[in-house]
Amino acid sequence: MKRENKISKFTEKYFPYILEAPALIIIFILALFPLFYALRMALHETILTNPGSHPFAGLNNFREALNKDPMVWYSLKNTAIFTVSAVSLEMVLGCAIAFLLNRKIKFQGLVRGLLLLPMACAPIAVGLVWRYMYHPDFGVFNFFCSALGLAERNWLGDVSTAMLSLVVFDVWQWTPFIIFVVLAGLQALPGEPFEAAEVDGASRWQIFKTLTFPMLAPLLIFVLILRTIDALRFYDPIYALTRGGPGTTTETITWYLYKIGFKFFNMGYASSIAFIFLYAVIILSAVLVAVLKSFSLEEGG
Amino acid sequence: MNKKRRRSGFIGMLVVVLLAGLLVGGEAEAVKIRWATIAGFYTDWAKEVIKDFEKQNTDIDVEVVDIDFGVLYEKEGIELVGKTGAYDLITTESCWKPEWAHAGWLFPLDDFIVKTPREELDMKDISPALVKLACSYKGKVYALPYYTYTQGMFYRKDLFEDPLEKAAFFKKYGYPLAVPKAWEQHRDIAEFFTRKPGEKLKGKTLDKPFYGVGMMAGRFPQIQDEWMSILWSWGGEIIDEEGDIVVNSPIAQKALLHYKNMLKFAPPGASTSAYDEVVAQMKENMIAMTMGFYLDQAANIIKVEETVPGAVIGAAPAPGWTAYIGAFGIGISMDSRHKEEAWKFLKFISSKKAQIKFALGGGTTCLMSVLKDPEIQAHRKTCWHYKTLAEILDYHEKHNITHPFFDSPVAGKIYEELMIKINEGAMGTKPVKQALDELTATIERLRAQVR
Amino acid sequence: MISVEKHHFNWNKVGIIALIIFVVLIFIFPIYWMIITSFKSDADILTRPPTWWFKPTIKNYIHAFKHANFGLFMVNSLIVAVTSTIIVVCLSFLCAYGFARYNTVGRDQFMFFILSTRMFPQIAVVIPYFVLFRNFRLLDTRIAMIILYTMFNLPFAIWLMHSFIKDIPVDLEEAARVDGYSRWRILRKIILPLVAPGLAVTAIFCLLFSWNEFLFAFLLTRTRAATITVGVSSFWTQRGILWGPLCAAAAVCVIPMMIFVALLQKYIVRGLTFGAIKG
Secondary structure (H helix, E strand, O other), X not given: OHHHHHHHHHHHHOHHHHHHHHHHXXXXXXXXXHHHHHHHHHOEOOEOOOOOXXXXXXXXXXXXXXHHOHHHHHHHHHHXXXXXXXXXXXXXXXXXXXXXXXXXXXXXXXXXXXXXXXXXXXXXXXXXXXXXXXXOOOOHHHHHHHHOOOOOOOOOOOOOOHHHHXXXXXXXXXXXXXXXXXXXXXXXXXXXXXXXXXXXXXXXXXXXXXXXXXXXXXXXXXXXXXXXXXXXXXXXXXXXXXXXXXXXXXXXXXXXXXXXXXXXXXXXXXXXXXXXXXXXXXXXXXXXXXXXXXXXXXXXX | OHHHHHHHHHHHHHHHHHHHHHHHXXXXXXXXXXXXXXXXXXXXXXHHHHHHHHHHOOOEEEEEEEEOHHHHHHHHHHHHHOOOOOOOEEEEOOOXXXXXXXXXXXXXXXXXXXXXXXXXXXXXXXXXXXXXXXXXXXXXXXXXXXXXXXXXXXXXXXXXXXXXXXXXXXXXXXXXXXXXXXXXXXXXXXXXXXXXXXXXXXXXXXXXXXEEEEOOOOOOHHHHHHHHHHHHHOOOOOEOOOOOEOOOOHHHHHHHHHHHHHHHHOOHHHHHOOHHHHHHHHHOOOEEEEOOEXXXXXXXXXOHHHXXXXXXXXXXXXXXXXXXXXXXEEEEEOOOOOHHHHHHHHHHHHOHHXXXXXXXXXXXXXXXXXXXXXXXXXXXXXXXXXXXXXXXXXXXXXXXXXXXXXXXXXXXXXXXXXXXXXXXXXXXXXXXXXXXXXXXXXXXXXXXXXX | OHHHHHHHHHHHHHHHHHHHHHHHHHHHHHHHHHHHHHOOOHHHHOOOOOOOOOOOOOHHHHHHHHOOOHHHHHHHHHHHXXXXXXXXXXXXXXXXXXXHHOOOOOHHHHHHHHHHHOOOOHHHHHHHHHHHHHHOOOOOOHHHHHHHHHHHHHHXXXXXXXXXXXXXXXXXXXXHHHOOOOHHHHHHHHHHHHOHHHHHHHHHHHHHHHHHOOHXXXXXXXXXXXXXXXXXXXXXXXXXXXXXXXXXXXXXXXXXXXXXXXXXXXXHHHHHOOOOOOO
C-alpha cells in the first residue's frame, strides 16, 4: 500500500517529465551529437583521404570559406536565385489558384485530392521522371514546344534554361502547398467585414487591398517562411536532374557541400560552410519572423 | 480506437518478429566476400564467373554489389573512409588508385602475387602500360585490371573508302582522305562530312542532317577523356614530370580551344552527351566518326552495320596514338576481413580462362595474349577491335608513355573537377583560359591539403 | 437585359471551370506521364515524337521486381516507415501533452530548436551519423534507418501534436480529475480519442517523410537495408537510364503515398503548417 502511494506520488510530481523524457532524450542524443561532431570536424583539418590524425585548425576552415573560396559565394548566389524565384512563383501562383478555387464547385474533394498529389511524390523518384520529360530528343516538353511553335531546347544542358528547369519542377511540386494553406486561410476569414464592405459599395480591388490582403498577411508570411526554409534544402531534384550542371550553374550550396564532402572528402571544410549557412538562415528567419510579428495581431508560428 | 490499437499492435508484433529475424540472422558456413562493381558493365559475365568460382571453391560465397559509376567513387569511398570492411573487393578507376593507395585504403598485392604460380596469374601477360597506369603506385601493385576502356577511334569505313567522297575530299583539301594521323586532319574530315539535308552523302541525298563527328561533351567524366586525348598527343599534360601543374599551359588552352571548335561539327545533343549517345548517333547514321573513343564499345557500335545499310565500321588509333588510356581494376580493401579469399577470387577473375570468357562475352580484356590471339580476334561481333587495341598498348609500352597525372594522390578529385571545367570551357560558359586557370587553382588547393 | 446577364454569367462560370480543369491537368500531367510510360515498351519510350497511343506491357514492372530486387526495397521502406512512424506518434503524443499542459523547463527554447533543426544542411551531418552507426555496427540495417527517421520526425511531430492538444479545452481534464481519474487514465480515455485526427495527421507526415527520404538512405545503406527511393535512383545506370523500369519503380514509390495523402486531405493543411493553421 505504502509503496504504491510512493510510486503514484512520484509519477504525479514528475508526470510531465516522464511524458517528455523518451522523446527529448532521443532528440538530444541524436541531434546534438552530430552537431557537435560536425563542429569538431569544422575546427580540424578533416580531410578523410589523408591518413593519420586530423590536426587542429581553429577557424581556418571558416576563414577559407569566407575569404578564399569564390565558389562558396557563387553557390550561395545560385541558392538565392533558386529560392527567390521558386518561392515567389509559388506564392503568386498559389494565391491566384486559391482565389480561383475559393468558390462552391462540384467535385471539390476530387480537385483538392488531385492537387495534393505532387506533394506526395518522392522528389527523387518524380525528379527522374521529369528528367525524361526534359529530354531534348524524347522528352514530352519539347514536343509541346514544337507543337506550340516554340523553340525546342536542351532544358537541362543549356546554361540559360537549367536553373529555370529546376525552378519549374519545384513550383510544380510545392505550389499546391501554398494553394491549400491560402485556401484554408480564405475560408477562415470572417464574413462580416466583407459583407459590410460590399454593402458600402467598395470595388473588388478595394476589398482585396484593404481587407483580404491585410487579414491574410500573417498567414502568407508564415507560409513564406516555411516554404523558404524548405526550399533552401533543395537537393534530391538536383541529383536527379542536373547534378549541378551545366558547368556549375545549378550548383546550390547543398550540392556544393555534397561535392566537397563526398567527392573531395574534405569534411572539415564542408562542415564549416554548413555552419556558416546555418547562421545565415537563422538570421534570415529571425528577420522574417520579426516581419511576421509586426503584421500579426494574433500569435504567429 | 480499439481497432486502431489492435492493428498497430499487430504491426508492432510483425515488425518485432522481422527485426528479430534480421538480428538473429545466422552465420553462414561459407566465407562471404563482397565485390563492389559498376552497375551495367557486364554484370551477366560477372555472375557467370562467380558461379564458376564458387563451384571450384565451395567454401567461399561471392556477393556482387552493383553501383552506378556516377556515384561509385563516393559509395566505395565512404566505406573505405569509415573502415567498415563492407566491401572486400573494390573496383577502382585509374585515377582513384593513387588516392586510395596513398590513403592506405588498398591492400598491396605484391606478397600475394609473388606467392601465386604463373599458371594461375601471369603478371607479364597484363599490358605493362596498363599495369603502370591502373595498378601500381610508388612501386607497389594495388589492383589488377580486368577491363580496359583505352581509347582509339571509330569511323565509318564505307564513307572513307567511297570513291565519290574521296575525290571530293582531295579536291577540297589537297590530300587523300584516310584515317587521320593528326588532329588537324581529323578536323578537316569532320568538317567535310558535316552536311545539311539536301546535300549528298555517298551519292545519295540526305533527308536529315549528317555530322562529321560525335562528341561526348556533356558534364560527365567522358568529356575530359576526349580532351586529354588531344592534349596528350600534342605533348601537354595535366601534371608534368617535375610535378608542376600545367593544365593551363598554352598547349592545354590550344587543345581545349580545338575541342570547342569541333563542336560545330557535332550533333546539337553533344552538350549533354556521354558515350551512350555517341554510340546511338553512330547507329542512327548521324555521324561519320568519333573523337578519341572507348574501344570497349566495339561490341555495341558494330551494330551500325545492321541498322544502316552499307555501313562498315572501322577502328583505328586516335590521331597521335595517345588517346585516353586506362582500365578498371579490382583491389582488396585494407579493412577486408577475408583478404585471402578475396585474393582467390581476384586471381580467378584475372586468369586467362575467365578473361577469354569475358572477351567472348563482349568485354575488353587487359591480357595481351588474349588481345593478340587471332582466333579470338576473329570473333567479329565482340572482339573485332582487339588488333587495334593491341597495337595501341604496344605503342605505349614501346615508347614508355606515362602520364604523371595517374600518380597524383589527388587524381580522383582532380578528375571530378575536370569534367566541370572542361565542360565550361567547351560550352563557352567561361573563356578557355579562365576555365583552365580556375582548374589550376583548385588543383593547387587540393594538393596543398595532402599529407 | 436578363438574357444578356444570363449569357454573361454562364460564360463566366464555364470559363472558371475550364480554368480549374486546366490547372488540375497541369499538376497531374507528370504523374499521368509517369504511369503511362511505365506501361510502355522500350520502343515506345525512345520515340520522337512521344507516343500517346501504344500497346501496354507490364514488362517494366517485372524487370523492376525480378532483376532489380525492387521487392526488397519496398519491404525495407515499409518496415522502416511504419516502425518509425509508430514510435514517433507514441512518443510525440506523450511529449506534446507534457508541453501543452505543463510549463516545464526549457519548453519555449525547445520549440525554437525544433524549427532550427530544419535549417541545418543535411549533407553536413551524414558523416557524423555514419560514424555513429558504424561504431554500433548498424550500417546498412533497417534499425539504423528507423532510429534516424524517428529522430528526424520527432521535432515536427511534437509541434504538430502540441497544436492539436492545445485545441482541447482544459475543462474536460479538470472535470475528470475531480471525478478521481488518474492522469494516465485521462490521457488514455479522454485525450487520446479527441486527438485521433492529430495522430492521423502526424502519422501521415511521418510516413510520407520516411518513405520519400533519399540522401541518408543512399549513403547509409548498401544492399540489405536500401529503401525504395534508393531503388528508384539505381535505375540510372552507366548504360543509360532505363526509363521504363524507372517509371515503373517511381510509380510504385509514389502511388501509395498519393493514396494516403488523398484520403486524409482534410487534415493536410494542419500538418503542412505545423498545426498553426486549421484546414
